[in-house]
Amino acid sequence: MVAFIAVANALINNDGYWNDGSDYAIAQDSKGRLHVLPHDAHEGFRPGERGGGVQLDPFATAGQTNKALLNKLLAAPELRKRYLGYIRDIAEQWLDRNKLGLRVEKYQALIAEDVKCIR
Secondary structure (H helix, E strand, O other): OHHHHHHHHHOOOOOOHHHHOOOEEEEEOOOOOEEEEEOOOOOOOOOOOOOOOOOOOOOOOOOOOOOHHHHHHHHOHHHHHHHHHHHHHHHHHHOOHHHHHHHHHHHHHHHHHHHHHHO
């Protein structure tokens, strides 16, 4: 759950848990472990259209009454530390402009011929 919330926040999922508390479900397996089932995550990297704008603060929605799960997780020191670790890893390893740019160029080259046919 901590990783799910970190990814949604870091990718600015404007239609997910960290923003408006929607588009996910939680299922419990037979061993009692909870699993997050996100869906409809097509609004990533979008500034707030509902008047809020982009807030790149990892605690931007903490304290809001409709974010009980986030607030409970962040209140536990070990989970708060893990959450911030995920945020840092996403920012430094996955969203770093130089690293991400190389990945985008790789995938662009991979699909270039197929996209050319569509035009």
